[in-house]
Amino acid sequence: MSDVIFTNEMDEEMTLNMGPHHPSTHGVLRFIIQSDGEIIRKAVPDVGYLHRSIEKIGERCTYPGYMPYTDRVDYVAAMFANECWATACEKLMGIEVPKRAQYLRVISCELNRIASHMIAIGAMAMDIGATTPFMWALREREYINDFIEELCGARLTYNYHRIGGVSFDMPKGWADKVKTWVDKFVPLMEEFDRLITYNEIYIQRLANVAIITGKEAKDWGLVGPNLRGSGVKWDLRKDDGYSVYPDFEFAVPVGKGQFGTVGDCWDRFYVRSEECKESGKILQQALAKIDEHPEDDLVGKLPKKIKPEGEAYSRVESARGDMGCYVIGKGAEEPYRCRFRTGSFTAMGIIEAKSPGLFLADLVALIASFDVVAPEIDR
């Protein structure tokens, strides 16, 4: 199909600018689109509007002092960058994290994953034209923001994890509150499915749109829900079993092409909505088990001076997939180099290759289904 579109015989081409403040670009993000009427010949992403040189800042901060900056890597799911930086430093220095702190990390991260996916699926539904699901999703997200605020004092940029553990224990009665909410949330997701996921209009709009095969997804380095949407069953929490995730039972949802082809936009949406339910299950198990571990054991044994030497690469399964942090220490208080590898960055890379032949309106669906967050692309 794309061969026909690229012939020069159709010279009705026009160049469109989309963004950087277009509502459906999810942040400050720009596309330069060459299109022939409704059909895109090429969409070239122009990123970098939110580049804050986080990696350079890292070279000028101390190891613990860099933690608040990592929040800004991805402010929709800040907990994961926190965890990623903490695990990178722990791996570098060989620090063991107490069990209770690991449970608190899992609980905070899974809460954050639900919050982030709520934005993703709500905003995607809104981009397609359904307004109500966004309200539903944000209502649930608001509960999570309140919980995390009680836990660490912040609603968006948490700065909750520490090298070697976490900063605070749960407040009194917090676990019961979260439990009550999760018990309501899991059935609510089924209602949410009836509202939008299995809605006939929604399926018709998204099935068979912008198909990415599993092979392409691996080749382009897609990670997380985008990879699983393409039918590749791979989840760092299961396959790498980091932290205390092996203690929990949960499924890894993958795109099956229920209504179209494996790897279409609907599959990516479906994977996210299923993942919310699985995160709910992990939360229920983690909250039931956390009191097996003694209180006030929140930070592991740290060296007196944090001046490590060597290098380490750590990975966590963030809401946008495999997030990596590469840190090189050279025996100074500041890291010599730190690098964040994020899911949105590689997801943006594929858009230029995938766009030829898409309808203009489908590009919006493609961007929304990737759940790209502009600060995570630009760092």
Next chain:
Amino acid sequence: MTPDAIFKRLQEKFGEATVFDFHADPAKDKDPWCQIAPWEIENVCEHLRSDKSLDFDYLECITGVDYPDDKRIVVVYHLYSYGKKHRIVLKAYLEREDPAMPTLVNVWSTANWQERECFDLLGVLFEGHPDLRRLLLPDDWEGHPLRKDYEEKEDYHGIPTIRPNPIELFKITLPAKEPAKA
């Protein structure tokens, strides 16, 4: 396969001039790595990806690191195999004055944007890259910020890059006390 075994396989195939310098000190190198001669990297990676028992189908991360003391820029590749679940880290040592090496776009498509970022922030030239433009910074930006000796200019097109310290700016200066009358 362990990183050690992968290294040995590569060395057997490509010789000691191309694949060398294996590091696996558990105290320092948490992820074992080896050096690859920069101009052979495409062949080595093509083999890593296509060989059935190695099967590295995922290029996780490309990082550039500047070492001005050694006059080197090092490009680090983190590779992973979804099928075999093993990892390896490759490093290519480049001359700092003229950092250039072949691109890996033909091996893994994801190298496209990651190499552009590395070019943008460290100035590594990836030869054969289809679209080596700046990615995060504006096209007319000067210098490569992640180099250790980079100094930011005071303004960019008249936009200042430094701002006065807000604490100094809003500091209330009390009027000088009049000397007490005698």
